Amino acid sequence: xxxxxxxxxxxxxxxxxxxxxxxxxxxxxxxxxxxxxxxxxxxxxxxxxxxxxxxxxxxxxxxxxxxxxxxxxxxxxxxxxxxxxxxxxxxxxxxxxxxxxxxxxxxxxxxxxxxxxxxxxxxxxxxxxxxxxxxxxxxxxxxxxxxxxxxxxxxxxxxxxxxxxxxxxxxxxxxxxxxxxxxxxxxxxxxxxxxxxxxxxxxxxxxxxxxxxxxxxxxxxxxxxxxxxxxxxx
Amino acid sequence: xxxxxxxxxxxxxxxxxxxxxxxxxxxxxxxxxxxxxxxxxxxxxxxxxxxxxxxxxxxxxxxxxxxxxxxxxxxxxxxxxxxxxxxxxxxxxxxxxxxxxxxxxxxxxxxxxxxxxxxxxxxxxxxxxxxxxxxxxxxxxxxxxxxxxxxxxxxxxxxxxxxxxxxxxxxxxxxxxxxxxxxxxxxxxxxxxxxxxxxxxxxxxxxxxxxxxxxxxxxxxxxxxxxxxxxxxxxxxxxxxxxxxxxxxxxxxxxxxxxxxxxxxxxxxxxxxxxxxxxxxxxxxxxxxxxxxx
Numbered sequence: 001x002x003x004x005x006x007x008x009x010x011x012x013x014x015x016x017x018x019x020x021x022x023x024x025x026x027x028x029x030x031x032x033x034x035x036x037x038x039x040x041x042x043x044x045x046x047x048x049x050x051x052x053x054x055x056x057x058x059x060x061x062x063x064x065x066x067x068x069x070x071x072x073x074x075x076x077x078x079x080x081x082x083x084x085x086x087x088x089x090x091x092x093x094x095x096x097x098x099x100x101x102x103x104x105x106x107x108x109x110x111x112x113x114x115x116x117x118x119x120x121x122x123x124x125x126x127x128x129x130x131x132x133x134x135x136x137x138x139x140x141x142x143x144x145x146x147x148x149x150x151x152x153x154x155x156x157x158x159x160x161x162x163x164x165x166x167x168x169x170x171x172x173x174x175x176x177x178x179x180x181x182x183x184x185x186x187x188x189x190x191x192x193x194x195x196x197x198x199x200x201x202x203x204x205x206x207x208x209x210x211x212x213x214x215x216x217x218x219x220x221x222x223x224x225x226x227x228x229x230x231x232x233x234x
Numbered sequence: 235x236x237x238x239x240x241x242x243x244x245x246x247x248x249x250x251x252x253x254x255x256x257x258x259x260x261x262x263x264x265x266x267x268x269x270x271x272x273x274x275x276x277x278x279x280x281x282x283x284x285x286x287x288x289x290x291x292x293x294x295x296x297x298x299x300x301x302x303x304x305x306x307x308x309x310x311x312x313x314x315x316x317x318x319x320x321x322x323x324x325x326x327x328x329x330x331x332x333x334x335x336x337x338x339x340x341x342x343x344x345x346x347x348x349x350x351x352x353x354x355x356x357x358x359x360x361x362x363x364x365x366x367x368x369x370x371x372x373x374x375x376x377x378x379x380x381x382x383x384x385x386x387x388x389x390x391x392x393x394x395x396x397x398x399x400x401x402x403x404x405x406x407x408x409x410x411x412x413x414x415x416x417x418x419x420x421x422x423x424x425x426x427x428x429x430x431x432x433x434x435x436x437x438x439x440x441x442x443x444x445x446x447x448x449x450x451x452x453x454x455x456x457x458x459x460x461x462x463x464x465x466x467x468x469x470x471x472x473x474x475x476x477x478x479x480x481x482x483x484x485x486x487x488x489x490x491x492x493x494x495x496x497x498x499x500x501x502x503x504x505x506x507x508x509x510x511x512x513x514x515x516x517x518x519x520x521x522x523x524x525x526x527x528x
Contacts, residue, residue: 027431035278047485048416049415049418050412050415068417069420070416070418071415071418071419071420074416074418075418079416080416082412082413082416086412086413086416088406088409088410088413088414089409089410090409091402091405091406091409095405097403099402099403099406099414099417099419100417102399102417102418102419103401103418122482126402147417148416151417151418188265192390203278
């Protein structure tokens, strides 16, 4: 189980995250939706250790990881697909995927997971020697997700996987996210595309200007009038 | 024609040395966007360690080369940890000024201990002085050894960067440090390793230049350091092949200018070429013009 308790984050004098708490149970997809600038990305960056919180704590399976380095969090099974994909542009697809398994030593397991990634994203298998910077946006998103899976995470943090993609690709990416969850990976999904996110998520939190303003099962929230108005286009 | 071939061989020896130093500049720039002005002085320290190792410890040339590389490797890591790492989140200008400070510190601490006098490298084993005549061109074993050692080190570097785990980590950190953290890469250790590699190459270059010119002094790192920096910028700073091309280009240009015109002109020509390259290709020969990330 993954948990954030009363998290506060500042950027200089700006209070970006104002005491949020959320939890993701094993096997769930939980989505964090909200407008641009609500603090969703900062929440994920703090969760994976790229940004230090001011106060509050982050927990994996009852262990406080607030002070742990990003690499220790990866070792504990946390993997983060950052906003904007952040693939290594001048490395090949295969090298990017290999870096996803940077902390692992089990060659056989790595090979098996590589085969699994290629099965989920066949387009990557066709482009192993191509540099990542030359891939399309959708392919880069797949590579970023495949790279995160190479760490064999128990908890996957996904930041806006649908950003900037054509509608058909968005559907495909969400199907893949669902598939990853169905094979046993717990997922915390940050999205602006609330419609799609609520369709695949079990539960959801709604964030506004650094605070969580609503939470519930995805089905409940999708029926709430305020949420519909603000995030679902009516 | 023979004279040209002769000058080219000299140019390649000198170019090898510039290229070795330029590699350190370019790798450090690639990974933390710092022009490490102390790098030329690490090379100077390498030359002195080689000198002490041969003259005082009585070790052979290649043992001394290895000792200089190891010493400089440690020196480079210490400089990074003590002087640059605490400034990781400071402005770039603060780190740059610190680098200049470290450079002056190394120069004047060395001056204090060894004095300003120029020293001659100890006599080399006889086979260094062997000469082969190929047609009308005389090739000295010394040149071949300098070129050979440099090329071997460059191949070794290429292997480390391309094939090893830590090399992949270096490339990942240089392209996107945050994404590298998310892979579980320890960015601080990777930066230290980059300094270690670059400084070891500078140490090797220091010994090779002692062999090439036969004289060393505590301020000897300034000009070659500057030229190696020019070489790195010329080829496209941050790019390993760029440093190699730049180093050899400057080495050859310099020897051709001093061979055919005047040695007084060689530095002017080198820097004039840098200015021209930067006017037409601001990112260097191999560099792509990308807008700097803020």
